[in-house]
Structures are given as C-alpha cells and as structure tokens.
Amino acid sequence: MSQNVQLQTQLTSQKKKRSSTGQQKSTATELDKRTQPAFTPKRPVGKMLLFGALSLAAYGFLFFNEALVTKTFTLGGWHAAFPVMTAFLFSFVHGAFASNLLTVLGLEAKK
Amino acid sequence: MKKLLFVLLTVLALTSLVCTAYAGGPPPKNVLKGVFVQVDAKAGTASIKLDGHEDLKVLSLGEAIKAEDVTLDKKVLVSLDTHAGPNVIKDISIMFMDMTVTKICAFLVIGLIGGLLSGFIGSGGAFVLTPAMMSLGAPGAVAVASNMCHKFPKAMVGAYKRWKYGQADLKLGLVMAVTAIIGVQIGIKIQKFILDHWGNAGSNLYVSVVFVCVLLFVGAYVLMDAMKGSKGNAEAKPSKLAISLQKINLWPMMEFKVAQVRISAWITIPVGLLTGMLAATIAVGGFIGVPGMIYVVGASALVSSATELVVAFIMGAWGSIQWGISGLIDIRMTLLILAGSLIGVQLGALGTTYVKDYMIKLVMSAVMLIVAVSRGAKIPGYLADLNLIPQLKESMVFGLDQISFWALMAALAVAGIIISVAMIKGMLQANAEKQAQVVGEAVNHS
Known part of the structure; x- marks a missing residue:
C-alpha cells in the first residue's frame, strides 16, 4: 500500500517538475498512469x-x-x-x- | 543446545511432582455431581444418582437445607458437610444455568474485554470472569473450571499472534510454565497447611491478605516505573536488580534470545516457582509472573507480557484437563466467553505493536491496584469470621460485597478504556508517520 502511495506521489511530483521545465511529453503515457486504478490490499x-x-x-x-x-x-x-x-x-x-x-x-x- | 537439554532434563526429573500438580488450584473435594431423583421430607433424606454410577446414593439434608431446596431431575453439585457427619448435604447448586439473551450478551462483552486485556498485558481476565460467571448464576467450581477451559485456547491464540510479532520468548515461557506448575504444587501444600490449622476463614484471610499485599506493593512499583517511563523518550532499560542478577555467572546459565537476556537458571526458576505459588494462592499468577520477568529476569514489558501468554497456555491446558477429569466444565459458558475473547485477545496483541513499553506497565498497574481494592473489601468479613473484630451488620456485608464486585468491573472498564485510547492514538500516529515518510521520500526522489 505504502509503495503504491509512494509511486503515485512520485508521479505527481514528476509531473510538476516536467511542466515547470516546459518540456514536451507523451500525453498518452501519462494519461495511462493517471487512470491507473489505486491499489487496494486484498481483504480476506x-x-x-x-x-x-x-x-x-x-x-x-x-x-x-x-x-x-x-x-x-x-x-x-x-x-x-x-x-x-x-x-x-x-x-x-x-x-x-x-x-x-x-x-x-x-x-x-x-x- | 546444552541449555535446551537442561530444560528437558529438569522437566523429566520433576515429572513425578508435576503429575500431581494442578494449575489454578485443585478441583474441590467433598463435592458430588449427579441428579436428585427423590426427596423424603419426613426422613430428611434425598436420593441422588451420581455421574458414572447406576445405584442411588442416599444423602441426609443438613441443618440449612430444606426439602424444597432439593431440585429434582436437574444436574446438581452437592457440597458435603464433613464436620456434620458422612453424607450430610451442606449446599446444593444447579450446575447448568438457563441461558438467556442477556446472559449470552454479558458473556460476549466480558469475554471481549477480558481477551483484550489478556492480549495486551498477558494476564488478567480470570480475576473478573470467574466472579462474573458466579454472579450470573454459575456455581463457584463450575465457574473456575469453565474459565480455565476458556483460558488456554485464548492464551494459545494470543501467544501465537505475539510470537509472530517477534515478542514472545518460547524458551522463557516453557521454563516459567514448568517451574510455575511445580510452584502451584507448593502453593497448594501451604494452603492445605493453613486450612488444617486455621480453618476455612483463616485460609480466606490468608489468601486475601497475600492478594492485597502483593498487588498493592507490586502494582504501586509498576505504576511508579510506568510513570517514569512515560516522562522519558528513551527506550525502556532493564532494572538495576535485573542487571546485577544477570552478572551472576552461576551454572547453568540460560540464554533467552527474544528477551535478549542471559541469566542463571538459579534466578529464573525461583521467579517461576513464585508465580506458581501465587497462582495457587490468589489465582492470578500473571500479576507476579510478568513483573518478575521484567524486574528480576530483565526482559522488556512487551516480551514479558507476550511470554506470559505462553505460560498461561501451558498452565491453562494442564488445569483444564484436571477440571475436565472432575467433570465440572460448562462448555456453553466456555465457548460463549471464547467467542468474544478470541477477538479481544488478537486485538490486544496487535495493539501492543502500536504502544510503548510503559503503556503495558500502566495498564497492568491500574488493574492490579483496583483489583486489590476489590479483595481488600472482603477482608473485614473474614476478620469477623475469625472473631478478630465484632460481627458485621448485614447491610455492611452487602455493601462490601457490592464494592468488591463493582471494583472488578471498574478494573476491566479502566483497562479497556486505557488500551483502546492508547491503541487508537498509536494507530493514528503510525499513519501520520507513514504519510510523512512517503511524502518525504517522494520529495527526495524528485
């Protein structure tokens, strides 16, 4: 769970960094990452x-x-x-x- | 390996003693179990069909027993008055109470809180469960037996959970349990000696005085230590006494890896023996076993309370077999309490992973001190029985009984509240720390 939260937070911060430099990026890949469903631990x-x-x-x-x-x-x-x-x-x-x-x-x- | 061999040899050498030992006190003598089939008011006799016998046995009604008191066609426990002559009835109790919804709910709730306490501090629960069962209508012997039978599976589940969390020291638990069973045997001998010399009232007074003195002294010491621990942020350190005792290099030395202690068996064994002796005397050996492991052996409160569950499992299983052979376990009560306590014990066990060492000491000391008040309220009655003080008024006796019972309930409630609050605070703090750590790591990566 914490790993996933970490990954999602990294994605958000990376996005901010890239937009600040104004570099072109592949929107399709980012969209995929954004729409990725949040990981929920399997409850028994x-x-x-x-x-x-x-x-x-x-x-x-x-x-x-x-x-x-x-x-x-x-x-x-x-x-x-x-x-x-x-x-x-x-x-x-x-x-x-x-x-x-x-x-x-x-x-x-x-x- | 050598140490393990020593433990096994000790077990084998003391088997003869252990064979006659009972955990938590012996099943009562002078008690018959069966079904009354006939009562003769004129002759003052009643015929009973005893368990395991085909023939009827004729018993005489004692002074305090009337023909109307004899319940037919229901399983009963009959106490005999040996001083009044052979086969004279002193008291009759119906063995199986009728289960109502209220009683079932009461068992579930008491079981849940008792389990929570056991999972958290390693002992407790029994001191309140037995009186609670009796106040709901179970005869004393059945209440003790049923409680014992619920104790060992609960302790087993709790010990397993805490072993998984890396808290329980199985080797220390085994050494403590074996020596405690021998201690129980010694405790019973002392009890019998007092009973023979000063009678039932003397025995009750002795039990109560030991109970109150031990609980007040140990409880106050543990409370002071917990208060000290709550002020400092440093990790809990072994007591000065434990550090000095660990320096005594007297063969055979025992190493307890989980407890991170290397100490002579000559120190460990007396702690176990004393635990057993107190278990036989005041029926709550854990109240001396856990402080003993903390302050004498030098284990942390976390490891000691977890290890006590191992001790409780072994002693409880042994005691249950003894009570089962006497045929006094009401399995309905056992399983109803177990339904709540199996949830409670796991909740208490996981709660220990969120709190600091001093919190376990705080809960334990609070329970010990309140329970001491409960037993202290019984002392005036026993003093009056021995004619050491004037006889008490009926209203006074009733009031003291009420104080005694409600103090037990208060102990359970206080423990439940402290544990719940500490657990919730610990969980919230752990969540906040985790979030902060994740954000921190994310920022570092970026």
Whole structure:
C-alpha cells in the first residue's frame, strides 16, 4: 500500500517538475498512469465469511444439542477430552474468523 | 543446545511432582455431581444418582437445607458437610444455568474485554470472569473450571499472534510454565497447611491478605516505573536488580534470545516457582509472573507480557484437563466467553505493536491496584469470621460485597478504556508517520 502511495506521489511530483521545465511529453503515457486504478490490499472477505459460517454452524450445533452436550461433557474421567478438544477446535475455527475479521476491518499490526 | 537439554532434563526429573500438580488450584473435594431423583421430607433424606454410577446414593439434608431446596431431575453439585457427619448435604447448586439473551450478551462483552486485556498485558481476565460467571448464576467450581477451559485456547491464540510479532520468548515461557506448575504444587501444600490449622476463614484471610499485599506493593512499583517511563523518550532499560542478577555467572546459565537476556537458571526458576505459588494462592499468577520477568529476569514489558501468554497456555491446558477429569466444565459458558475473547485477545496483541513499553506497565498497574481494592473489601468479613473484630451488620456485608464486585468491573472498564485510547492514538500516529515518510521520500526522489 505504502509503495503504491509512494509511486503515485512520485508521479505527481514528476509531473510538476516536467511542466515547470516546459518540456514536451507523451500525453498518452501519462494519461495511462493517471487512470491507473489505486491499489487496494486484498481483504480476506471470503475467508472471513467461510470461517464465520463454520463458527456459527459449530455454535448452532452445540446449542441445539445443549442437553446432550452438557450431560456428556461433564461425566468426568476420560470424558475430559470432549471439552478440551472442543475448546481447541473452536479456537481454531473462531480464531481464524476473528483474525480475518480484524484484517477486513483494517486492524493490522504495525510493521 | 546444552541449555535446551537442561530444560528437558529438569522437566523429566520433576515429572513425578508435576503429575500431581494442578494449575489454578485443585478441583474441590467433598463435592458430588449427579441428579436428585427423590426427596423424603419426613426422613430428611434425598436420593441422588451420581455421574458414572447406576445405584442411588442416599444423602441426609443438613441443618440449612430444606426439602424444597432439593431440585429434582436437574444436574446438581452437592457440597458435603464433613464436620456434620458422612453424607450430610451442606449446599446444593444447579450446575447448568438457563441461558438467556442477556446472559449470552454479558458473556460476549466480558469475554471481549477480558481477551483484550489478556492480549495486551498477558494476564488478567480470570480475576473478573470467574466472579462474573458466579454472579450470573454459575456455581463457584463450575465457574473456575469453565474459565480455565476458556483460558488456554485464548492464551494459545494470543501467544501465537505475539510470537509472530517477534515478542514472545518460547524458551522463557516453557521454563516459567514448568517451574510455575511445580510452584502451584507448593502453593497448594501451604494452603492445605493453613486450612488444617486455621480453618476455612483463616485460609480466606490468608489468601486475601497475600492478594492485597502483593498487588498493592507490586502494582504501586509498576505504576511508579510506568510513570517514569512515560516522562522519558528513551527506550525502556532493564532494572538495576535485573542487571546485577544477570552478572551472576552461576551454572547453568540460560540464554533467552527474544528477551535478549542471559541469566542463571538459579534466578529464573525461583521467579517461576513464585508465580506458581501465587497462582495457587490468589489465582492470578500473571500479576507476579510478568513483573518478575521484567524486574528480576530483565526482559522488556512487551516480551514479558507476550511470554506470559505462553505460560498461561501451558498452565491453562494442564488445569483444564484436571477440571475436565472432575467433570465440572460448562462448555456453553466456555465457548460463549471464547467467542468474544478470541477477538479481544488478537486485538490486544496487535495493539501492543502500536504502544510503548510503559503503556503495558500502566495498564497492568491500574488493574492490579483496583483489583486489590476489590479483595481488600472482603477482608473485614473474614476478620469477623475469625472473631478478630465484632460481627458485621448485614447491610455492611452487602455493601462490601457490592464494592468488591463493582471494583472488578471498574478494573476491566479502566483497562479497556486505557488500551483502546492508547491503541487508537498509536494507530493514528503510525499513519501520520507513514504519510510523512512517503511524502518525504517522494520529495527526495524528485
């Protein structure tokens, strides 16, 4: 993004410089450069929607089977694997959704 | 390589101790879990079908329990009064609260802010989530277990993010976590000793006094350091104590590359042990672990808070397995909090890339000091229980409870506001700097 802004700013300043010297220039090339669409970073909207849908489905499935889930998950002993693995699974799916959501919203770490 | 081998050998040598350790305190004893199928008011008994057993067990109703208090056909937690005799009911709690829209929204919001705090300072969240769950109707043991189960995936995601930003020191995290788990074991032994000698009220008083003293002392020190840091523009330097300790060349020396520290294991290990002991005592080991890594080991606040997430992940996973074996995790609460906290923790983690070191210290000290007030409000009640002061009036007890709960909420709100403001300011400043840099470069090119 910053590279692109830099390029566009350079184009503007170069244009000013050239017009001040009064040199002839190819208008066609400059027109192409001017009409070049601004670069926008690719936002992972598709990924966000995919993981969002998966996360929502997982939450829906869990809460529609609330009675069975709460009963099985609290039996103790080896059943401990159920809540621990479920928490892991949800953290991957919902975590991926959350990560993509923040990127789509433009909230990214400082580089 | 030698250092790594040392860490692995330490882990193996202490496995026997670790096997019996619990992170964040042991699952409660004298608690039964099952469904009441019948109650006999005349005989003063109730029959319960315990989890994992086909036969019915007959329990006697304690002094404070009436037949109407026994809820049939719902999963309950029954606390037994061992002093009153075998199988005497002391207290009954319904294990799974009914989820309403209000409760779901409350879990999402608390999870989001708790996650933001964890992602930013590496710890926190648990101190407010457990009381919040209890005030929404969850039994204490279920609230602690469900919170623990939400803590480790949240910490895992937060640690991964901050490791990607180059802030988390995995080796330091591993050393701290292993020693902290052993520290938890020692902490539990001390707790048991106090419980045996001074009873429940004595234990509560001990926990509260340790909590308030540690949080006030460490919180005030961190606040002073943060204030100093906010005045100067220079990079944060390790404390004088850490620099002197790093000079002690006592085998085995450990090198932590991300933290940029070379220090003897004889310094690092006690910090981890103390963190674990406090985790077992006051359930917020991070409040000593992070300052320990900053002021004793000599890592920066940024690296310490990120490394604490690694510690929280390992200890949380261990604790969750323990609580899961006891069958006390309410996965609905865990996942509802996780829904908010997974967003919050990533937001907090990326927020650290926009702020200076002192801001992490400022948030941590503010939270510690307000939480100390919350626990301090409980001390008069425990003193009265031990007959060290006259009994408190009911209105006074209610008022102190309210102060305690709302101080926790205030801690969360203050942290949320400071972090959000610091992040927004940092982002705006970074944007302005970037624009200025681009224009400057463009002018230079032209």
